[in-house]
Amino acid sequence: MxxxxxxxxxxxxxxxxxxxxxxxxxxxxxxxxxxxxxxxxxxxxxxxxxxxxxxxxxxxxxxxxxxxxxxxxxxxxxxxxxxxxxxxxxxxxxxxxxxxxxxxxxxxxxxxxxxxxxxxTSPCAAAEPPALAVRGGFVTGEYGMGHVALTAKDPHRVRGYYETVFDARLSDYIDETISGVKFKIRFLRVNSRHHSVAIAAVNRLPINPIRTRVQHLNIQVADLNDLTRSYQRVKALGFDMALGVGQHTNDRELSYYAVTPSGFEWEVGWNPIVVDESTWEPTTYQGISIWGHTPEGQSIIDKLAQFKVGALSLAHREDVVPALAGAGIPDN
Ligand SMILES: [Fe+2]
CATH class of the missing domain: 3.10.180.10 (2,3-Dihydroxybiphenyl 1,2-Dioxygenase, domain 1)
Known part of the structure; x- marks a missing residue:
C-alpha cells in the first residue's frame, strides 16, 4: 500500500x-x-x-x-x-x-x-468561524496548512525516515551559500503541495547550525494583499524580520520570513506551484530565491551565535530513529 x-x-x-x-x-x-x-x-x-x-x-x-x-x-x-x-x-x-x-x-x-x-484522521471543527485579520483567508485544505523546514546533520537518514513512514517523494534540491557556508536543501512532498518538509544540511559536514528543531514553518495566504499587509504588521509591531519579501526558485512562492518570539522563523507565503505528478522531474536549483528575501537586520552577533551552536552540535548525536531511516536515501 x-x-x-x-x-x-x-x-x-x-x-x-x-x-x-x-x-x-x-x-x-x-x-x-x-x-x-x-x-x-x-x-x-x-x-x-x-x-x-x-x-x-x-x-x-x-x-x-x-x-x-x-x-x-x-x-x-x-x-x-x-x-x-x-x-x-x-x-x-x-x-x-x-x-x-x-x-x-x-x-x-x-x-x-x-x-x-x-x-x-478527524479534526474537530470550532463552533465559531475564525476571526482573522487575513481577509482572504489561509490556504489549508487537501494539501495541508503549509510546511516545516528542518536542519539535520544526517539529511539522508531524515529523508529515509519520511520515505519509510509516509512515502514522501523528493521534489527537488536547492544549493545555497549562507554566511560562507554551503548548504543543500532537500524538499519532500507527501501530496501535491510542492513540499511539506524541507531538510537543510551543511554540505559534507556533520554540523547543524540551528538551535531549534524547526528552522522555519510556513503558512500560505490566498490573497497577495494579505501577504503585504501582514508583512507591514510584523514590522509595525516591532517583530524582527529575517528575510524580506522575495520569490523562491523552486516552488515559485512569494514570501517573507519573520522571527517568532521563540526564535525560529515563520514564513508567510502566497501562490506556490502545485506539483503535477504525471510530469514532475526533480532538479537542483542554485540559490533559494529568484529575487528578494534580503536579510533584514541580522547582526554579526547572530551569525557568530549560529556558528557557536554549529560547533557545539558536532559533539551532539542527533537521534535519527535509525530503525525507520534505513540506510538513508542518497541524493539522486
Ligand atoms: Fe519555506
Whole structure:
C-alpha cells in the first residue's frame, strides 16, 4: 500500500514561555484567530479547524510535534504497521492531548531529532468561524496548512525516515551559500503541495547550525494583499524580520520570513506551484530565491551565535530513529 497523497500537515505544537509576545505575534501581526479560552495553553486557528497551532508552556522555545492528518483508518493503520513492524514503539495520545489539538484521537511516533510526529484522521471543527485579520483567508485544505523546514546533520537518514513512514517523494534540491557556508536543501512532498518538509544540511559536514528543531514553518495566504499587509504588521509591531519579501526558485512562492518570539522563523507565503505528478522531474536549483528575501537586520552577533551552536552540535548525536531511516536515501 502506498500512502502518498493521503496525508497533509494538520497542526503544529510549540513549546514556549513567551505567551504574551506570541499573542501579539500570532493574532496581531500574522493575523490568525487567537483562542485563549483553554487554561494554560494558547491556540491559533487558520480556518474552521479548532486548532492549527497549540502553544504549551515549557522551556524549549521550539516546535515539539508535527500533526499529520491522514485520509482514513486504512492509511492510519498502514503507518502504525510500518513503524511497529520496524520495532519502534508508538504511543496513543490521551483524550486530553487530543482535545487540546482539536482532533478526535491521535497516535505519536518518534521522529528525527526529537521532533514527534503525530497522526490523526478527524479534526474537530470550532463552533465559531475564525476571526482573522487575513481577509482572504489561509490556504489549508487537501494539501495541508503549509510546511516545516528542518536542519539535520544526517539529511539522508531524515529523508529515509519520511520515505519509510509516509512515502514522501523528493521534489527537488536547492544549493545555497549562507554566511560562507554551503548548504543543500532537500524538499519532500507527501501530496501535491510542492513540499511539506524541507531538510537543510551543511554540505559534507556533520554540523547543524540551528538551535531549534524547526528552522522555519510556513503558512500560505490566498490573497497577495494579505501577504503585504501582514508583512507591514510584523514590522509595525516591532517583530524582527529575517528575510524580506522575495520569490523562491523552486516552488515559485512569494514570501517573507519573520522571527517568532521563540526564535525560529515563520514564513508567510502566497501562490506556490502545485506539483503535477504525471510530469514532475526533480532538479537542483542554485540559490533559494529568484529575487528578494534580503536579510533584514541580522547582526554579526547572530551569525557568530549560529556558528557557536554549529560547533557545539558536532559533539551532539542527533537521534535519527535509525530503525525507520534505513540506510538513508542518497541524493539522486
Ligand atoms: Fe519555506
Amino acid at each position: 502506498n500512502i502518498f497523497g493521503q496525508l497533509r500537515l494538520g497542526y503544529l505544537v510549540v513549546e514556549t514561555e513567551r505567551f504574551s509576545d506570541w499573542r501579539r505575534f500570532g493574532r496581531d501581526a500574522i493575523g490568525m484567530h487567537l483562542d485563549d479560552t483553554v487554561p494554560c495553553v494558547m491556540r491559533f486557528r487558520l480556518d474552521d479547524n479548532a486548532c492549527r497551532f497549540l502553544l504549551q508552556r515549557g522551556p524549549s522555545e521550539d516546535v515539539t510535534a508535527i500533526g499529520w492528518q491522514v485520509d482514513d483508518h486504512a492509511t492510519f493503520d498502514e503507518i502504525l504497521a510500518r513503524v511497529t513492524g520496524h520495532g519502534v514503539r508508538v504511543a496513543e495520545g490521551t483524550s486530553e492531548e487530543a482535545a487540546l489539538r482539536g482532533v478526535e484521537r491521535l497516535v505519536r511516533l518518534p521522529g528525527p531529532n526529537g521532533l514527534s510526529q503525530e497522526i490523526f
